[in-house]
Amino acid sequence: MLIYILKRLVYVTPVAIGVSIVCFLLVHITPGDPLSAILPSDATLELQEQMRAAYGFDKPLPVQYALWFWKVIHGDLGTSLATGRPVASEVGRAVSNTFILSTTATLIGFTFGTFFGFVAGYFRDSWLDKLASGISVLGVSVPHYWLGMVLVIIFSAQLGWLPPTGAGPDGSGGWRPDLEHLRYIILPAITMSVIPMGVISRTVRALVGDILNQEFVQALRAKGLGEYGVFKHVVTNAAPTALAIMGLQLGYLLGGSILIETVFSWPGTGFLLNAAIFQRDLPLLQGTILVLAMFFVALNLIVDVVQTALDPRIQRG
Amino acid sequence: MRVFAVIASFVLALWSVAADAESVVRYGISLADIPLTTGQPDRGAGAYQFTGYTIYDPLVAWEMDVADRPGKLIPGLATEWKVDAADPKKWLFTLRHDVKFHDGSTFNADAVIWNLEKVLDDKSPQYDKRQASQVKPRLPSVASYRKVDDYTVEITTKDIDSFFPYQMLWFLVSSPAQYEKVGKDWDKFASNPSGTGPFKLDKLLPRERVELVKNADYWDKHRIPKVDRLILIPMPEALTRSNALLAGQVDLIETPAPDVLPRLKQAGMKIVTNVTPHVWNYHLSVLPGSPWTDVRLRKALNLAIDRDAILQLLNGLGKPAVGQVDPASPWFGNPTFKIKYDLAEAKRLVKEAGYSPEKPLKATFVIAQGGTGQMLSLPMNEFLQQSFKEIGIDIEFKVVELEALYTYWRKGAKDESMAGITANNIAYVTSDPLLAIIRFFDSRQGAPVGVNWGYYANPKVDALIDEAKRTFDVKKQDELIGQAHALVVDDAVLVWVVHDTNPHALSPKIKSFVQAQHWFQDLTTIGVE
Numbered sequence: 001m002l003i004y005i006l007k008r009l010v011y012v013t014p015v016a017i018g019v020s021i022v023c024f025l026l027v028h029i030t031p032g033d034p035l036s037a038i039l040p041s042d043a044t045l046e047l048q049e050q051m052r053a054a055y056g057f058d059k060p061l062p063v064q065y066a067l068w069f070w071k072v073i074h075g076d077l078g079t080s081l082a083t084g085r086p087v088a089s090e091v092g093r094a095v096s097n098t099f100i101l102s103t104t105a106t107l108i109g110f111t112f113g114t115f116f117g118f119v120a121g122y123f124r125d126s127w128l129d130k131l132a133s134g135i136s137v138l139g140v141s142v143p144h145y146w147l148g149m150v151l152v153i154i155f156s157a158q159l160g161w162l163p164p165t166g167a168g169p170d171g172s173g174g175w176r177p178d179l180e181h182l183r184y185i186i187l188p189a190i191t192m193s194v195i196p197m198g199v200i201s202r203t204v205r206a207l208v209g210d211i212l213n214q215e216f217v218q219a220l221r222a223k224g225l226g227e228y229g230v231f232k233h234v235v236t237n238a239a240p241t242a243l244a245i246m247g248l249q250l251g252y253l254l255g256g257s258i259l260i261e262t263v264f265s266w267p268g269t270g271f272l273l274n275a276a277i278f279q280r281d282l283p284l285l286q287g288t289i290l291v292l293a294m295f296f297v298a299l300n301l302i303v304d305v306v307q308t309a310l311d312p313r314i315q316r317g
Numbered sequence: 318m319r320v321f322a323v324i325a326s327f328v329l330a331l332w333s334v335a336a337d338a339e340s341v342v343r344y345g346i347s348l349a350d351i352p353l354t355t356g357q358p359d360r361g362a363g364a365y366q367f368t369g370y371t372i373y374d375p376l377v378a379w380e381m382d383v384a385d386r387p388g389k390l391i392p393g394l395a396t397e398w399k400v401d402a403a404d405p406k407k408w409l410f411t412l413r414h415d416v417k418f419h420d421g422s423t424f425n426a427d428a429v430i431w432n433l434e435k436v437l438d439d440k441s442p443q444y445d446k447r448q449a450s451q452v453k454p455r456l457p458s459v460a461s462y463r464k465v466d467d468y469t470v471e472i473t474t475k476d477i478d479s480f481f482p483y484q485m486l487w488f489l490v491s492s493p494a495q496y497e498k499v500g501k502d503w504d505k506f507a508s509n510p511s512g513t514g515p516f517k518l519d520k521l522l523p524r525e526r527v528e529l530v531k532n533a534d535y536w537d538k539h540r541i542p543k544v545d546r547l548i549l550i551p552m553p554e555a556l557t558r559s560n561a562l563l564a565g566q567v568d569l570i571e572t573p574a575p576d577v578l579p580r581l582k583q584a585g586m587k588i589v590t591n592v593t594p595h596v597w598n599y600h601l602s603v604l605p606g607s608p609w610t611d612v613r614l615r616k617a618l619n620l621a622i623d624r625d626a627i628l629q630l631l632n633g634l635g636k637p638a639v640g641q642v643d644p645a646s647p648w649f650g651n652p653t654f655k656i657k658y659d660l661a662e663a664k665r666l667v668k669e670a671g672y673s674p675e676k677p678l679k680a681t682f683v684i685a686q687g688g689t690g691q692m693l694s695l696p697m698n699e700f701l702q703q704s705f706k707e708i709g710i711d712i713e714f715k716v717v718e719l720e721a722l723y724t725y726w727r728k729g730a731k732d733e734s735m736a737g738i739t740a741n742n743i744a745y746v747t748s749d750p751l752l753a754i755i756r757f758f759d760s761r762q763g764a765p766v767g768v769n770w771g772y773y774a775n776p777k778v779d780a781l782i783d784e785a786k787r788t789f790d791v792k793k794q795d796e797l798i799g800q801a802h803a804l805v806v807d808d809a810v811l812v813w814v815v816h817d818t819n820p821h822a823l824s825p826k827i828k829s830f831v832q833a834q835h836w837f838q839d840l841t842t843i844g845v846e
Binding site: 040043046047049082084085086090149156164165171263267280 | 359446520552563564721724
């Protein structure tokens with residue numbers, strides 16, 4: 001097993017280097033000038049050239065890449081051009097904020113998704129099924145930035161019940177799950193939860209329908225087991241798949257959502273990416289994309305290793 | 318008696334709570350992040366009001382507490398400045414006594430020299446590339462500097478330049494002692510800054526908020542902040558800001574979304590606007606081959622615009638532009654070409670130049686799809702496109718991102734990237750003679766030196782600018798710049814459309830706020846009940 005893990009780690013290395021090259025190139029071939037993050041807009045061409053040399057943007061791309069990569073493998077993601085703060089600490093804080101938001105959204109999505117899924121699956125083709133399915137289809141179809149704006153207009157601007165932006169009364173510093181902070185997370189988390197809710201609900205509905213048609217359920221019923229007992233068996237059988245889907249959805253959400261985080265000024269990775277893109281803050285953009293990409297590489301590695309541990313037949317390479 | 322004692326102590330307790338209660342104002346600002354807090358803020362002219370003139374002071378300040386007329390230069394950390402009669406390149410700044418930095422150290426000539434080195438001398442240990450890149454473009458005239466005595470500094474300019482004091486508005490003074498204290502590290506200084514300004518920084522949470530507290534010992538007693546704590550919260554989306562104000566999350570905001578204005582007013586919010594040194598324009602190329610070498614066509618473009626209709630589009634958040642600066646500005650002068658909406662005259666001029674709606678002139682303008690200062694970029698451009706079509710000028714747009722537009726703009730109209738393009742559409746800051754007039758209309762300010770994008774050249778304008786630079790009497794200086802401006806308007810060098818009015822929306826809680834006719838606002842004037 002240890003050898004397998006080491007082998008997988010060796011395979012990850014070229015992938016990681018490839019990811020870093022793609023990150024670097026993607027960022028550098030986009031139009032715009034990184035110096036716009038530093039210089040006032042009315043700076044002259046003369047000063048721009050001086051600053052280009054001072055920041056090393058006049059060097060050939062391969063040299064710039066090599067310098068950046070050397071720092072990255074030493075754990076230094078560089079310094080944000082726009083703010084002068086270390087990229088690693090900016091990304092670290094954003095990742096923790098996105099983690100808080102996406103886990104909350106996943107929990108909401110999973111709770112309502114499984115509920116609607118079970119109801120729809122259990123009472124197939126009834127009006128309850130149609131209602132629950134309708135809600136889940138709406139969940140996956142509605143543009144969530146639009147939903148976010150609508151929720152803000154209703155619950156913040158009109159009713160004044162919930163704050164429209166930010167991560168807490170004092171910003172994201174010292175986030176804790178108390179009432180005051182939870183008020184800030186409700187709207188973005190609900191907005192973010194509609195897609196996982198729709199996906200989980202539709203999966204669970206299909207799953208419950210399948211299980212109910214299986215022979216063992218008929219056998220249970222034939223043996224005279226009550227409806228509650230049957231329901232418990234259905235839940236036990238549907239749970240692993242539903243949980244797997246929830247895990248996948250959590251993975252997607254952890255990547256951050258530029259739209260939702262921007263609408264709600266939630267200081268996560270999506271918000272950071274948006275700021276970095278608009279400011280042409282290349283080191284910050286490269287650093288954030290690299291961290292997110294490496295997160296997915298690591299996630300895949302973990303999944304491979306866990307799967308192999310559970311079922312040695314699927315050992316790869 | 319006992320009952321009386323209980324009531325009395327209750328009232329006393331209430332009174333002491335009320336007396337101790339800190340007055341707090343939360344301000345939703347339009348920037349995406351907190352500007353630099355080390356001394357020289359980044360993110361443009363508008364950022365100086367947030368982390369510049371709050372924590373720090375310049376030697377020469379801008380009068381920001383008047384709303385009914387344009388402000389003027391006033392003493393800041395320098396009580397007086399004058400040019401050396403024998404050598405008009407030498408400026409002597411007399412510094413204010415008894416000024417302390419927030420860390421308790423003393424402000425003096427050494428601190429000024431140390432700060433000049435901080436941004437102009439890349440060999441000095443305290444040189445900060447980041448601050449330098451902000452202020453270097455604003456201090457183009459400085460050649461050298463030296464300490465004369467503990468409270469006098471001499472700065473020598475490259476050429477004779479009577480406008481030099483305007484450049485000093487951008488130069489802010491950080492504490493050398495605090496820099497030593499935080500281990501000579503500007504990143505650490507950013508979280509623990511020390512200036513001489515009316516506010517001290519209490520908490521900084523990058524991208525989220527900065528909390529400033531009143532500096533009760535501030536040297537200028539007229540500028541002691543009216544609130545104890547001012548919290549600045551970046552909210553780059555106009556709609557988000559407006560919703561935050563409606564929800565009571567903030568107490569005032571910059572630039573509300575025009576669509577939400579009726580809702581804000583209905584909720585009891587006050588909308589404050591004022592003339593602002595900004596102009597939304599088309600900067601025309603007058604290089605050979607451009608149709609705009611013909612002054613008749615340039616004038617026709619200016620006359621074809623119904624500016625009142627554009628204001629309706631902006632829900633009233635603007636002011637018609639009849640020149641580079643507003644007529645209230647001391648640099649407006651007396652142009653003979655009166656800019657107004659005169660469709661018949663515009664059509665006549667176009668016809669005289671050989672074009673008509675049937676046989677239109679075709680041209681391409683480069684514009685931005687939006688961005689700071691560009692107002693409602695696309696709707697306004699489309700409106701103008703229709704207006705010009707009516708007089709026989711067909712405009713096609715090349716739409717780019719604002720940052721890309723800036724890059725094109727710095728290169729000038731001669732650059733090969735501008736082939737086929739005869740105008741650009743960057744909204745300009747026009748807060749002083751250099752920014753408003755000289756950099757655009759002096760023939761020696763073509764790229765890469767300056768941003769005379771269209772290469773306009775008028776020897777009379779150049780001569781007036783030269784004379785103004787050698788004139789140290791401010792009134793006479795204003796007159797000369799006004800004459801230059803009048804010539805520029807008469808030549809219809811640009812197509813002037815509207816000035817921004819820098820709207821702010823205030824909740825009923827805010828009882829005082831003076832909006833100066835500038836990008837610089839004095840946040841010490843914000844007061845609550």
